[in-house]
Amino acid sequence: MKDKKSIKKSTLSKALALVVVAAVSVGATYAYLTDKQSVTNTFTVGEVKxxxxxxxxxxxxxxxxxxxxxxxxxxxxxxxxxxxxxxxxxxxxxxxxxxxxxxxxxxxxxxxxxxxxxxxxxxxxxxxxxxxxxxxxxxxxxxxxxxxxxxxxxxxxxxxxxxxxxxxxxxxxxxxxxxxxxxxxxxxx
The missing domain is CATH 2.60.40 (Immunoglobulin-like)
Structure with a gap:
Protein backbone atom coordinates (compact mmCIF):
# COMPACT_ATOMS: atom_id res chain seq x y z
CA MET A 1 0.00 0.00 0.00
CA LYS A 2 0.96 3.43 -0.58
CA ASP A 3 1.51 5.71 2.21
CA LYS A 4 -0.49 8.87 2.75
CA LYS A 5 2.37 11.10 1.73
CA SER A 6 2.72 9.41 -1.60
CA ILE A 7 -1.06 9.63 -2.21
CA LYS A 8 -1.03 13.32 -1.38
CA LYS A 9 1.91 13.85 -3.74
CA SER A 10 0.19 11.93 -6.46
CA THR A 11 -3.05 13.83 -5.95
CA LEU A 12 -1.18 17.11 -5.89
CA SER A 13 0.69 16.19 -9.05
CA LYS A 14 -2.56 15.25 -10.76
CA ALA A 15 -4.18 18.50 -9.60
CA LEU A 16 -1.20 20.51 -10.86
CA ALA A 17 -1.30 18.67 -14.16
CA LEU A 18 -5.01 19.47 -14.44
CA VAL A 19 -4.33 23.14 -13.67
CA VAL A 20 -1.57 23.23 -16.30
CA VAL A 21 -3.81 21.51 -18.86
CA ALA A 22 -6.65 23.91 -17.99
CA ALA A 23 -4.34 26.93 -18.29
CA VAL A 24 -3.01 25.73 -21.62
CA SER A 25 -6.57 25.05 -22.83
CA VAL A 26 -7.75 28.49 -21.74
CA GLY A 27 -4.69 30.07 -23.36
CA ALA A 28 -5.27 28.15 -26.56
CA THR A 29 -8.94 29.02 -26.53
CA TYR A 30 -8.13 32.65 -25.81
CA ALA A 31 -5.69 32.75 -28.70
CA TYR A 32 -8.19 31.07 -30.95
CA LEU A 33 -10.96 33.59 -30.13
CA THR A 34 -8.90 36.75 -30.73
CA ASP A 35 -9.17 38.88 -33.87
CA LYS A 36 -7.26 41.63 -35.58
CA GLN A 37 -8.45 43.91 -38.36
CA SER A 38 -7.06 46.80 -40.39
CA VAL A 39 -9.00 49.16 -42.64
CA THR A 40 -7.48 51.48 -45.23
CA ASN A 41 -9.61 54.46 -46.21
CA THR A 42 -8.61 55.90 -49.55
CA PHE A 43 -9.64 59.43 -50.43
CA THR A 44 -9.64 60.98 -53.86
CA VAL A 45 -9.58 64.63 -54.80
CA GLY A 46 -12.47 65.88 -56.89
CA GLU A 47 -12.18 68.00 -59.97
CA VAL A 48 -13.46 71.47 -60.79
CA LYS A 49 -13.35 72.05 -64.51
Missing part, protein backbone atom coordinates in the same frame (compact mmCIF):
# COMPACT_ATOMS: atom_id res chain seq x y z
CA UNK A 50 -15.37 74.38 -66.73
CA UNK A 51 -15.82 75.20 -70.39
CA UNK A 52 -17.10 78.47 -71.88
CA UNK A 53 -19.77 77.63 -74.46
CA UNK A 54 -20.85 79.99 -77.27
CA UNK A 55 -23.11 78.11 -79.68
CA UNK A 56 -24.04 81.21 -81.71
CA UNK A 57 -20.37 82.14 -82.13
CA UNK A 58 -19.17 78.81 -83.43
CA UNK A 59 -15.97 77.06 -82.52
CA UNK A 60 -13.36 78.64 -80.31
CA UNK A 61 -10.79 80.59 -82.30
CA UNK A 62 -13.07 81.47 -85.20
CA UNK A 63 -13.40 85.11 -86.23
CA UNK A 64 -16.35 87.12 -87.49
CA UNK A 65 -16.26 90.23 -89.61
CA UNK A 66 -17.72 93.29 -88.01
CA UNK A 67 -18.22 96.91 -89.01
CA UNK A 68 -19.53 100.03 -87.27
CA UNK A 69 -23.18 99.58 -86.31
CA UNK A 70 -23.13 95.80 -86.95
CA UNK A 71 -24.24 93.23 -84.35
CA UNK A 72 -22.70 89.79 -84.10
CA UNK A 73 -24.19 86.87 -82.16
CA UNK A 74 -22.15 85.96 -79.09
CA UNK A 75 -23.90 84.04 -76.33
CA UNK A 76 -21.54 82.86 -73.59
CA UNK A 77 -22.57 80.38 -70.92
CA UNK A 78 -20.35 78.17 -68.78
CA UNK A 79 -20.61 74.39 -68.51
CA UNK A 80 -19.39 72.42 -65.51
CA UNK A 81 -17.35 69.60 -67.09
CA UNK A 82 -15.71 68.53 -63.81
CA UNK A 83 -16.72 66.00 -61.17
CA UNK A 84 -17.83 68.44 -58.46
CA UNK A 85 -20.62 70.96 -58.10
CA UNK A 86 -19.18 74.47 -58.36
CA UNK A 87 -19.82 78.19 -58.25
CA UNK A 88 -19.02 80.17 -61.41
CA UNK A 89 -18.15 83.76 -62.19
CA UNK A 90 -17.40 85.53 -65.48
CA UNK A 91 -15.58 88.72 -66.39
CA UNK A 92 -16.07 90.24 -69.84
CA UNK A 93 -13.15 92.32 -71.15
CA UNK A 94 -13.62 94.54 -74.18
CA UNK A 95 -12.83 98.04 -75.35
CA UNK A 96 -15.93 100.06 -74.46
CA UNK A 97 -14.97 102.73 -77.00
CA UNK A 98 -15.37 100.14 -79.76
CA UNK A 99 -17.98 97.64 -78.60
CA UNK A 100 -21.22 97.68 -76.74
CA UNK A 101 -23.01 94.66 -75.40
CA UNK A 102 -26.67 95.70 -75.53
CA UNK A 103 -27.98 92.90 -73.35
CA UNK A 104 -24.99 92.31 -71.06
CA UNK A 105 -27.32 92.56 -68.10
CA UNK A 106 -29.63 89.92 -69.54
CA UNK A 107 -28.53 87.51 -66.83
CA UNK A 108 -28.95 90.01 -63.99
CA UNK A 109 -32.40 90.99 -65.21
CA UNK A 110 -33.53 87.37 -65.02
CA UNK A 111 -31.93 87.01 -61.55
CA UNK A 112 -29.54 84.35 -62.79
CA UNK A 113 -26.38 86.48 -62.51
CA UNK A 114 -25.25 89.18 -60.06
CA UNK A 115 -22.78 91.89 -61.11
CA UNK A 116 -20.19 92.95 -58.53
CA UNK A 117 -19.16 96.53 -59.25
CA UNK A 118 -15.96 96.22 -57.15
CA UNK A 119 -14.31 93.32 -58.98
CA UNK A 120 -16.32 93.61 -62.24
CA UNK A 121 -17.32 89.92 -62.23
CA UNK A 122 -20.75 88.49 -62.98
CA UNK A 123 -21.50 85.77 -60.41
CA UNK A 124 -23.90 82.96 -61.23
CA UNK A 125 -26.41 82.90 -58.38
CA UNK A 126 -26.80 79.11 -58.19
CA UNK A 127 -24.49 76.17 -57.77
CA UNK A 128 -23.76 74.48 -61.08
CA UNK A 129 -24.01 70.70 -60.89
CA UNK A 130 -21.79 68.27 -62.81
CA UNK A 131 -22.60 68.45 -66.57
CA UNK A 132 -24.96 71.41 -66.03
CA UNK A 133 -24.61 74.83 -67.63
CA UNK A 134 -25.25 78.43 -66.59
CA UNK A 135 -27.74 80.57 -68.46
CA UNK A 136 -26.36 82.89 -71.14
CA UNK A 137 -24.84 86.11 -69.85
CA UNK A 138 -25.63 87.99 -73.08
CA UNK A 139 -26.62 87.23 -76.69
CA UNK A 140 -24.72 89.65 -78.95
CA UNK A 141 -22.02 92.29 -79.31
CA UNK A 142 -22.23 95.39 -81.44
CA UNK A 143 -19.54 97.63 -82.84
CA UNK A 144 -20.43 101.22 -82.03
CA UNK A 145 -21.58 103.22 -85.05
CA UNK A 146 -19.17 106.01 -84.09
CA UNK A 147 -16.06 103.86 -84.61
CA UNK A 148 -13.93 104.99 -87.52
CA UNK A 149 -12.49 102.07 -89.42
CA UNK A 150 -8.74 102.04 -89.37
CA UNK A 151 -7.37 98.52 -89.55
CA UNK A 152 -4.08 99.25 -87.80
CA UNK A 153 -5.61 101.26 -84.97
CA UNK A 154 -8.37 98.74 -84.32
CA UNK A 155 -6.31 95.60 -84.90
CA UNK A 156 -5.48 94.93 -81.23
CA UNK A 157 -8.80 96.23 -79.87
CA UNK A 158 -11.25 93.94 -81.66
CA UNK A 159 -11.47 91.29 -78.96
CA UNK A 160 -14.30 90.51 -76.58
CA UNK A 161 -12.78 88.20 -74.00
CA UNK A 162 -14.95 86.09 -71.71
CA UNK A 163 -12.97 84.86 -68.68
CA UNK A 164 -14.73 82.27 -66.53
CA UNK A 165 -13.62 80.92 -63.17
CA UNK A 166 -15.03 78.23 -60.90
CA UNK A 167 -14.67 77.16 -57.27
CA UNK A 168 -15.95 73.99 -55.65
CA UNK A 169 -19.32 74.43 -53.95
CA UNK A 170 -18.73 71.78 -51.27
CA UNK A 171 -17.83 73.36 -47.96
CA UNK A 172 -19.24 76.80 -48.81
CA UNK A 173 -22.66 78.34 -48.19
CA UNK A 174 -22.56 80.86 -51.05
CA UNK A 175 -20.61 81.95 -54.10
CA UNK A 176 -19.35 84.95 -52.12
CA UNK A 177 -17.83 82.76 -49.43
CA UNK A 178 -16.36 80.36 -52.02
CA UNK A 179 -14.68 83.01 -54.17
CA UNK A 180 -13.46 85.02 -51.16
CA UNK A 181 -11.68 81.87 -49.97
CA UNK A 182 -10.27 81.02 -53.40
CA UNK A 183 -9.31 84.47 -54.74
CA UNK A 184 -5.61 84.10 -53.92
CA UNK A 185 -5.41 80.69 -55.53
CA UNK A 186 -7.30 81.87 -58.64
CA UNK A 187 -4.98 84.87 -58.98
CA UNK A 188 -1.99 82.51 -59.19
CA UNK A 189 -3.41 80.59 -62.16
Missing amino acids: IEVKEPAWGTTGTTHEIAPGVEVAKDPSVKNTGKNTCYIRVKVNYDQNIFEIPDLNLGTETNKWTFNDKDKYYYYNSKVEKNAETSKLFNKVKMKATVKENGETLKDKLNVIVNAEAVQADGFNSYTEAFNSANTQLAEK
